[in-house]
Amino acid sequence: MxxxxxxxxxxxxxxxxxxxxxxxxxxxxxxxxxxxxxxxxxxxxxxxxxxxxxxxxxxxxxxxxxxxxxxxxxxxxxxxxxxxxxxxxxxxxxxxxxxxxxxxxxxxxxxxxxxxxxxxxxxxxxxxxxxxxxxxxxxxxxxxxxxxxxxxxxxxxxxxxxxxxxxxxxxxxxxxPSHLPERFGLFLIIALGESVAEACKVAAEQPATPARLAAVAVAFAVACALWWVYFVFAAGAIRYALRTAEVAMEVIRPVLPYGHLGFIGGIIAVAAATGEVILHPLEHPRADTAALLFGGTALYLATFGYTRWQMFHTVSTTRLSAAALCLALLPLATYVPALAAMAALAAVLVALNAWEARTAHRYEDPERDFPYPNVERRTA
Incomplete structure (x- = not known):
């Protein structure tokens, strides 16, 4: 290096x-x-x-x-x-x-x-x-x-x-290797920023009712939780995997271009659904809106299972479990108001981040460059 x-x-x-x-x-x-x-x-x-x-x-x-x-x-x-x-x-x-x-x-x-x-x-x-x-x-x-x-x-x-x-x-x-994780992380920030911008754009064109303002707040919480999943834990692991890989391309190819396509696709789906929820917060969401909201989040979380396997050959149990829970909640989302459905999604993401913070805390080093528990470190 x-x-x-x-x-x-x-x-x-x-x-x-x-x-x-x-x-x-x-x-x-x-x-x-x-x-x-x-x-x-x-x-x-x-x-x-x-x-x-x-x-x-x-x-x-x-x-x-x-x-x-x-x-x-x-x-x-x-x-x-x-x-x-x-x-x-x-x-x-x-x-x-x-x-x-x-x-x-x-x-x-x-x-x-x-x-x-x-x-x-x-x-x-x-x-x-x-x-x-x-x-x-x-x-x-x-x-x-x-x-x-x-x-x-x-x-x-x-x-x-x-x-x-x-x-x-x-x-x-x-x-x-140090440049590429930063670049792909910035593109993910662009996608997350679009989800926030979409929420503000839709809300600004409608009356500022309490339910709509609550929907904006929940949408922002979802965006923050999606950011947390990536940047607090995964970003450091990607940098570590690139630094220690014998052949950097074997990490670059599957994790960066391919893996981030899944991350960003999931975020774009959530952003599109978020606009619908803010537009009609007290109505039951349509099936396609629920599919974008919960399915997009499930895709985002499941992609971490793919990237972690590619980097360390271990299973991302917590994120795959959270992805499965999102899919399980999907058919139920059409029976409750859209605001309640998005709040349930936010609760899943917050719970995931809280659980990972608890389990990863004692494994983190001061530089926060390897925050995955139960993964054997490789020497560079």
């Missing part, structure tokens, strides 16, 4: 502002259509946006993006991301070509910027996106209806599959 750890730059933080807009737009799509097909369409357009962000983050990890040329490259990708975000509300209607062509332009830029770093690794996410998924998204933008959805879904699937297929070739790439 280098003597001085690589830190996130101001250029990267500015670049992230584009993706605040993008996450808001994806959440809006999900808010407008809670159905399973609607959720699938939101996921299909979110994957390219997320993958463009991941590609830029990998570029920033391997290069000094405080240099003028690299900084301008990051901003150029950011402009492409902004066009994608602008196209999202009508991506399946009149703005499909803008969405697809913007993604292809972003991937061509990233391919040009990363070509030297991946010399000798011809099959990698940057070549696949520049020459396969980018053209597929652009062709999809020219198509209509189900053909567009099918082409974009195929492109999203290829983007997700390539890092797994190329994992052995990419193992030779020397990523800087």
């Amino acid at each position: 280098p003597a001085q750890e690589k830190r996130v730059t101001w250029a990267e933080l500015f670049f992230d502002l584009v993706f605040v807009v993008a996450v808001t737009q994806v959440s809006g799509l999900l808010h407008d259509d809670h159905s399973w097909p609607g959720a699938a369409r939101a996921l299909v357009v979110f994957v390219p946006i997320y993958w463009a962000w991941v590609g830029t983050t990998m570029h920033a990890n391997l290069h000094d993006v405080d240099r003028t040329r690299a900084r301008l490259g990051v901003f150029a990708v950011g402009l492409c991301g902004l066009f994608m975000a602008l196209a999202l509300p009508e991506a399946y209607e009149s703005h499909g070509l803008l969405f697809g062509a913007s993604y292809w332009a972003a991937r061509l830029l990233l391919f040009a910027m990363m070509r030297r770093s991946y010399r000798g690794v011809g099959f990698n996410p940057f070549t696949a996106a520049a020459f396969v998924t980018g053209p597929l998204l652009t062709l999809g933008g020219l198509a209509d209806g189900d053909v567009r959805v099918a082409l974009w879904a195929l492109a999203a699937g290829v983007d997700l599959l390539v890092p797994f297929l190329a994992r052995r070739r990419m193992a030779r790439i020397a990523y800087e």
Whole structure:
């Protein structure tokens, strides 16, 4: 590990502002259509946006993006991301070509910027996106209806599959381990911020009744509890796993790009449902709203089971149990007012955090860099 750890730059933080807009737009799509097909369409357009962000983050990890040329490259990708975000509300209607062509332009830029770093690794996410998924998204933008959805879904699937297929070739790439957990944690903060923003936006457009204000307070408690689950316990474990892994890519690939897709997808689902609860706090939630609220939280918590297994080959009993409890409460949520259902969810998350704080306290070291109990430490 280098003597001085690589830190996130101001250029990267500015670049992230584009993706605040993008996450808001994806959440809006999900808010407008809670159905399973609607959720699938939101996921299909979110994957390219997320993958463009991941590609830029990998570029920033391997290069000094405080240099003028690299900084301008990051901003150029950011402009492409902004066009994608602008196209999202009508991506399946009149703005499909803008969405697809913007993604292809972003991937061509990233391919040009990363070509030297991946010399000798011809099959990698940057070549696949520049020459396969980018053209597929652009062709999809020219198509209509189900053909567009099918082409974009195929492109999203290829983007997700390539890092797994190329994992052995990419193992030779020397990523800087301290920078990546910080970057992915910041993207998760963007998603959590969107959930808070959605709550405020919906509440501001309606009368400030006591029930609605209570719903805003409970929604904020849910967001805080989701933050707590990740940043108080899991973030330190990810840094520790990267520092001590024999092959960093074997942790980077499954835990960061793949694992955080699950985390962020769950948060976006919760954000979309939160808006519905605040809009109608005393009405019984519809089944699709309850599915987003409890199912999104279950996905978020269950993903910790996946990432912990990938890092330490141990089972995250508490979080998987809490995920199962969320799924068990899901069918019951439609029989109570939406505010009560969200309060029950908040209670589950607060109880989970309280239990983990109690059990992990005596295992934590002063630097809080390894807060998982019952996991054998590895020497670096």
